[in-house]
Amino acid sequence: MSLIFNPLTNWFSKQFFHHSSMAGYLEPVIQLFKPSWRDGYYRAKVLSVTLIANKTVALELKTESRWPTHQAGQHIELTIDINGRLSTRVFTIASSPNQAMHEGVIRLVIKQQDAGLFTPFLSRLTVNAWVNISKPKGTFLLPQSNAVSLFAAGTGITPFIAMLHQALHEVAQPIHLFYYAKPNAHLLVAELESLSNRLPNFTFTLLSRSIDGDVVKKLPDCHNTHWMVCGPNDFHKTIRDYALMHQQSLSSEHFSLVDLHSTGDEKAHFQVDHGGIKFSADNQQPLLAQFQANNINVPYGCGMGICHQCQCVKKKGVVRDIRTGKLSDYGEELIQLCVSQVVSDVEFKA
Numbered sequence: 401m402s403l404i405f406n407p408l409t410n411w412f413s414k415q416f417f418h419h420s421s422m423a424g425y426l427e428p429v430i431q432l433f434k435p436s437w438r439d440g441y442y443r444a445k446v447l448s449v450t451l452i453a454n455k456t457v458a459l460e461l462k463t464e465s466r467w468p469t470h471q472a473g474q475h476i477e478l479t480i481d482i483n484g485r486l487s488t489r490v491f492t493i494a495s496s497p498n499q500a501m502h503e504g505v506i507r508l509v510i511k512q513q514d515a516g517l518f519t520p521f522l523s524r525l526t527v528n529a530w531v532n533i534s535k536p537k538g539t540f541l542l543p544q545s546n547a548v549s550l551f552a553a554g555t556g557i558t559p560f561i562a563m564l565h566q567a568l569h570e571v572a573q574p575i576h577l578f579y580y581a582k583p584n585a586h587l588l589v590a591e592l593e594s595l596s597n598r599l600p601n602f603t604f605t606l607l608s609r610s611i612d613g614d615v616v617k618k619l620p621d622c623h624n625t626h627w628m629v630c631g632p633n634d635f636h637k638t639i640r641d642y643a644l645m646h647q648q649s650l651s652s653e654h655f656s657l658v659d660l661h662s663t664g665d666e667k668a669h670f671q672v673d674h675g676g677i678k679f680s681a682d683n684q685q686p687l688l689a690q691f692q693a694n695n696i697n698v699p700y701g702c703g704m705g706i707c708h709q710c711q712c713v714k715k716k717g718v719v720r721d722i723r724t725g726k727l728s729d730y731g732e733e734l735i736q737l738c739v740s741q742v743v744s745d746v747e748f749k750a
């Protein structure tokens with residue numbers, strides 16, 4: 401029934417209320433009964449915010465019952481209200497699907513960036529505050545067969561922690577974790593020790609580049625296993641390059657997902673997703689012109705950044721303001737298409 405009813409109400413809403421869905425139009429009313437309810441998102445209640453290491457917080461969230469349980473290794477988009485503006489970031493879930501299924505609880509472990517526009521605000525979240533989360537996403541999952549070597553750096557430990565907790569409930573293959581961090585800065589070590597006591601096939605080594613050298617030294621010993629990598633770009637690139645050279649099977653997840661092309665001098669193309677309609681845009685022309693060139697009708701007026709009629713919700717990705725050269729935040733925000741150029745892949749709400 402909803403297959404017919406939803407498109408019908410959404411069509412009605414677009415025609416008469418200029419809103420992509422009826423639920424979106426009614427959002428302010430629904431929020432009177434359900435705080436932080438937003439069309440297209442799930443709600444979650446903050447259970448705890450704990451500083452677990454220097455500048456690292458663990459955030460426990462109680463998900464609403466309709467949230468689809470994640471698979472270990474998947475991530476979510478977390479949206480919080482920062483001074484009246486919604487901001488979104490992507491984080492991997494650091495707890496097991498089993499806990500989500502039985503207790504409705506998920507945990508995120510997040511490094512707070514000093515000059516960040518999002519993570520410093522997590523400490524201000526209070527218990528029982530509401531946040532929004534997306535459905536679980538991603539395909540970074542533990543393979544069912546084969547021995548596995550896990551390579552983590554910093555907060556790249558989070559998907560592996562979820563996988564290891566889940567392995568307590570399933571038959572697990574031999575797994576060894578190489579975990580890199582600064583000396584004495586490894587996260588969740590007590591949890592790793594407990595997991596290795598309970599999982600007969602799991603072992604781990606804590607390493608620091610300044611003491612143990614580059615990760616590449618460890619790689620020749622792991623050839624007969626499947627590799628999984630999670631960490632910053634340079635860590636990921638070192639292992640990926642070695643794996644390519646040695647035809648080694650590897651799956652990976654890495655930070656700094658936005659590949660910024662910020663100089664603007666050299667022409668580059670990026671993917672734009674406007675509510676599921678995708679096209680390629682360059683970093684030289686205003687986005688409005690490129691929407692029009694691709695026959696995507698969006699409202700506009702002055703074409704020079706004054707009337708705000710071309711405002712559009714950017715869900716993720718980075719754009720540059722042509723007037724000031726300033727780069728946008730990565731997460732969700734309102735931008736003006738006529739004075740913005742892409743500098744990464746970008747997704748817009750239709």
Ligand code: FES
Pocket residue numbers: 700701702703704705706707708709710711736737738739
């Ligand atoms: S069209 Fe007027 S601000 Fe963009």
